[in-house]
Amino acid sequence: MGAQPLLKIENLVKHFHVRLGAFGERAATVHALDDVSLDILEGETLSLVGESGCGKSTTGFTILNLHRATSGKVVYKGQDLTALDEKRMRPFRRDLQIVFQDPYSTLNPRMTVGEAIGEPIFFHKLATKAELEKKVTALLTDVGLPPRFASRYPHELSGGQRQRVVIARALACQPKFIVCDEAISALDVSIQAQIINLLLDLQEKYGLTYLFIAHDLAVVRHISTRVGVMYLGRLAELASRDALFETPLHPYTKALLSAVPETDPAHERSRKRQILEGDVPSPLAPPAGCRFHTRCPIAMEVCRRVVPKWKEARPGHLVACHAVNGE
């Protein structure tokens, strides 16, 4: 492909400090994100998958500087975003947008659709008052809504329509990069497909780069260029879509893929799932060594002690696993 990296993420760490106990007498650290490095290439859809609490949303938030990174770098246009305060971050916000999961709570109920979409245009001074209406109309058309929706309020819209409005708002300042944080998870199946197709059309039209955070692996398989699998705040595996789904290397990726149900009754009844025992350990006290060793079917002695290195096992196929990397 030879695409240039749009964003370079280097050793990103995010720890949250929390207070536990009935009176907050115990301090503790949530290891939400530990030592994550990856490049996001121009024009690609990079998906991050994993179970809840694995840090995939935290990655999106920290890249956009919505969470302040504990350490590490996010380099965009030669600038380390983690070093910027909110004011100096502002010009970059135009290029870097986000669409959240819940279209109900991300729209101000007292603002009309037109006001919500117009606000970022106004804020970044991208249009005069006279041009504003035309811009809003164009954006609504882009996301497949009739222009008359500009005067409606969020409560008058269905979930799918609201998500279209949120996407129009993210597009308003002509971004380069959009984080889709579970952007389709709250929608019904028949609506999900509509929104995915819309995102793909917009990507083609405007040359957008997506970081697609999702837990539905079948959807991810259909829309991604590359896929990263996260477990308890660390990247377990990162590869091109086909490599990840056809020749997964990490035992966690294999287990995750095996848990996905398919719409084929005979196949579903007969197949043997590789079921992971137990739950994800607490990110307050992640296991030593490889974080997956407590649930891993092929865990060895070394996995309990040593953190596996993030290594390229095949060209473009990175994995953190002692068994695969043969350390």
Add this chain to the structure above:
Amino acid sequence: MMSAKTEKRLLDVKGLTVEIETRRGPAVVVDGIDLHVDKGETLGVVGESGCGKSLTMLSLMRLLPNKIRVAKGKARFDGRDLQTMSNRELRKVRGGDIGFVFQDPMTSLNPVMRIGDQLAEPLIYLRGMSRKQARARAVELLRLVGIPGSEERIQAYPHELSGGMRQRVMIAIGLACEPKLLIADEPTTALDVTIQAQIVDLVKGLREKLGMSVVWITHDLALIAGLVDRVVVLYAGTVVEDAPVDELYANPQHPYTRGLLASIPKLSDAPASRLNSIGGTPPEPGRRPEGCPFAPRCPLAMDICRTHVPKLEPISAAGSHRAACFAVEKAREAA
């Protein structure tokens, strides 16, 4: 022969209609639903949000919220009429002969009650067990649903458990009195795929062990493929298709079922970037179109679909596969 057939039926619902009271008058949300569950059968009830799948099940147990009521219809469970049953009798059915597992264990469990006590409650009130007996049974139930260290865990409060563990506790409560029917309302929707797979396998195993019938309500056609015997597809408060599971996935008839199956991406398919989708959105309750509720989104809609409501008609010789669609009917007549 007739009596043998009725005895097979555990739950039989006929023409169930549920209305919501609104300022503009009553709005129909469940419109004349017929469904049945046989003894030992697992039924999947599939539909999108707002199609009335949860309200149908809640109305059977008279658990409907204020301003929502059953307008018409009959429901028989194990030979008894659920609609005319006294509240006293019904209380014995709820949690006794019919177990419930709700979607959200965080709001369905009592946060200030130890899970052991929540498990023991139905056993004491409905099965007349002593506290000691109920406690021993609670430990057994937790073990049954795969919670390790169950002797200590009965002392835990819901917030001390993970989401998957809480859902297991919900299932244990649903199973406490060894119900004849377990109604599970989206029991895995809030859970990760790995935990979801654990819960599905758990219910499969328990169903065989206890010989109960199960109604599994969901929006996920993939999830129930390997779990159920028969599927009922709901759209806007009506049954649009009812078929044995293999038949439904191999040979879907109603355009809505077809659209739904086509819009689910499969891991095993060659990746194609664009997905098939159904245009438009489901009608809001109270603003249902005249005629077939799916007509405005239907690629096969004809004039008659906009004026008349299609009936659920058998489309296979055996009569086990039924669909409510004029286009399907017409195609069959032409063939």
